[in-house]
Amino acid sequence: MQLYNYYRSSASFRVRIALALKGLGYDYQPVHLVRNEQLSADYSALSAQRLVPLLVDGDATVSQSLAIIEYLDETHPQPPLLPADALGRARVRSLALDIACEIHPLNNLRVLRYLVKDLGVNEDAKNGWYRHWVEGGLEAVERRLAADAATGTFCHGDQPGLADCVLVPQIFNAQRFDCQIDQLPTITRIFQACMALPAFQAAEPSACPDAET
Template sequence: MSEPLQLYSYWRSSAAYRVRIGLNLKGLPYEIVPVHLVQDGGQQHSEGYRAINPQELVPTLGHGQRRLGQSLAILEYLDEVWPDRPLLPATARARQRVRALALLVACDVHPLNNLRVLQYFEREWNVPQPERDAWVKHWITDGFAAAEALLAEHPSTGDFCEGETATLADCCLIPQIYNARRFGVDMAAYPTLARIEASCLALPAFDAARPENQPDAPAAR
């Protein structure tokens, strides 16, 4: 790899967490460039970062002169540029299943619980914290019920979402389970998801990507 990789990341961003997992699974070295989503009114809104990512979101992947946004698009880019240790399976059927499971999290659960949504509730409508927390838990449990049904007893489910190798689906699921635990979701209701989580977190690539193991995590200061 001739051009270095930089990941503009926030330690607790689940979208950035997905990309950290993917980079680690593929064995690609990268530099973390912290973007604090709360400090200074949110560093993602600064003029400097807006020039890097006009959406004012993390993650952004720097690859040479390129600045790449959207976590799932970044992960597929990694697979296309560095096809070794693929994040997507070999067959069209399996790739569709993995993408569907990934999108269940990335499109149907995560956007409803994103920081900017919760900040809007607080800023514009004065929604109290308990109601915001209930909103988050509702959409996580709604999505997890569907994910559990899709994964439990499915012949393609193995130690991971699809077979015996971690894929794009696992890159999305594990950060969302981290968020679920933050908001007090009882994972006992989702035994298949919890089992897959344990398989993933046993891998060094997932462990190194954990929020608490990031250079900008509060405990690391």
């Protein structure tokens, strides 16, 4: 398998965690988003959306991080990243989507660029925008996790899964942009439990071949 990704892309980071949790090896194909390599003719031929991550598995090409992780979970079921019951799966998917749809899309590189270049937003207002969506979005996730007995050592029970693959990269982003996360004790506890595992450590941005200091 080949994974086209960028060390600092949190959607890429989600997939790297899933691959590591399943113990699957892959060729790391860097696509430098800041240099706009995703818009090159070569990459556009592979990815109609011109986005990372992209997984190539033999003849199959799969895009969108959550779809890639579900695909990996179906084609390599052990260890499972989704619960066995429909309601548990719905809970895990909805936690993942609380981050993937409500927080992360607002803070993508291309969105921040549009704010600055097209709307003339200054640096302070741009950072305020970033923190607004991250802090409010993570507080909603915290309320869910703190109130639900289905939360365990990890987002769902005592094994890491899809929701953890999505939560951890969002916390890395939050830290990088100095977001306030002290008010999130359940998320902080789960983040620490994840980062104690070798699979999460191996997937983190600083461990990537294309990492920049």
